Amino acid sequence: MIHVLVVDDEAPARDELIFLLERVPGVVIDDTADNGQEALRKILKLRPQVVFLDIQMPDMTGLAVCRELLTMLKPSELPIIIFATAYDQHALEAFQVNAVDYILKPFDEERLQMTMEKIRRLLSRPAADSLNRILALLEKPRDAKIPVELNERILLLNPQEIIFCSITARHVMIMTCNEEYKTNYNLCELEDKLGFLRTHKSYLVNPDKVREVIPWFNGTYNLLMADDKASSVPVSRTYLKEVRQRLNF
Known part of the structure; x- marks a missing residue:
C-alpha cells in the first residue's frame, strides 16, 4: 500500500485529488x-510515503515546506513530493526530472495514473537526493521577466535586477537598485517564480543582493540590501531558520 498525504489550501482541489487517488x-x-x-506537522506525525503538495499556499509555499523537510528529517525518512500546481507545462520544465513529478490543475485522471507509476518506481530510491535536486533547480532565478507598473506603463524586469519585494499599503512592491515598482503578483507567486528568500510575511529578498546581516532584538535580524x-x-x-541556512550565518 502507498500511504499519501494531500496538501492544498483550496477544498475543491483537495477533494478532487482525493477522489481521483x-x-x-x-x-x-x-x-x-x-x-x-499543518502539512509539516502531519508529515512528522504520520510519515506518509508520498505527499501531494500544493505550491501556492497563504502561509508558506510548497517549496518552503520541502526546504523545511530537508532540515527536519533524515534522508531515509523523507517522503516523495508530488507538486500540484496551476502552472502550464512550459513553465514547469524544471520539474521534469526523474525524481520528483508534478500534476496540473484541474487534475487529469490519466496523468495521475502516470504519476502513480513513477511513484512506485521512486519508492525504492533515496528521497533526499530527489528533493535536493528539484529544489536546486527551482531555486535558480527564472529567465522569464516580471511585469511591473510605473506611471501607467508596463515594464518588464529581469529577475537579476530585483533587490527585494515587499507589501506596502496592500500592494506588492518590487525594489530594484534605484526604483520601486508595483506588481500584480502576490508574494507567494513571486517566491515561486523567482526562487527568492522569504524573510518575513511581508518581505521577499534576492539572496544575492544581501549586503550585510545585522543582529536585532530578541534573536532576530535585519538584512541590509544592495540598493x-x-x-x-x-x-x-518564523523564517529565521531558513534565512540562516540560505545565507550561511
Missing part, C-alpha cells in the same frame, strides 16, 4: 492538510 488501487489517504505548517538606499529588511522568527 481513491480510484487508484493500492493507495491509502492517511490525511489532508490545508496549509504548509541605492541601503534598505533594511526584517527577518522574523
Whole structure:
C-alpha cells in the first residue's frame, strides 16, 4: 500500500485529488492538510510515503515546506513530493526530472495514473537526493521577466535586477537598485517564480543582493540590501531558520 498525504489550501482541489487517488488501487489517504505548517506537522506525525503538495499556499509555499523537510528529517525518512500546481507545462520544465513529478490543475485522471507509476518506481530510491535536486533547480532565478507598473506603463524586469519585494499599503512592491515598482503578483507567486528568500510575511529578498546581516532584538535580524538606499529588511522568527541556512550565518 502507498500511504499519501494531500496538501492544498483550496477544498475543491483537495477533494478532487482525493477522489481521483481513491480510484487508484493500492493507495491509502492517511490525511489532508490545508496549509504548509499543518502539512509539516502531519508529515512528522504520520510519515506518509508520498505527499501531494500544493505550491501556492497563504502561509508558506510548497517549496518552503520541502526546504523545511530537508532540515527536519533524515534522508531515509523523507517522503516523495508530488507538486500540484496551476502552472502550464512550459513553465514547469524544471520539474521534469526523474525524481520528483508534478500534476496540473484541474487534475487529469490519466496523468495521475502516470504519476502513480513513477511513484512506485521512486519508492525504492533515496528521497533526499530527489528533493535536493528539484529544489536546486527551482531555486535558480527564472529567465522569464516580471511585469511591473510605473506611471501607467508596463515594464518588464529581469529577475537579476530585483533587490527585494515587499507589501506596502496592500500592494506588492518590487525594489530594484534605484526604483520601486508595483506588481500584480502576490508574494507567494513571486517566491515561486523567482526562487527568492522569504524573510518575513511581508518581505521577499534576492539572496544575492544581501549586503550585510545585522543582529536585532530578541534573536532576530535585519538584512541590509544592495540598493541605492541601503534598505533594511526584517527577518522574523518564523523564517529565521531558513534565512540562516540560505545565507550561511
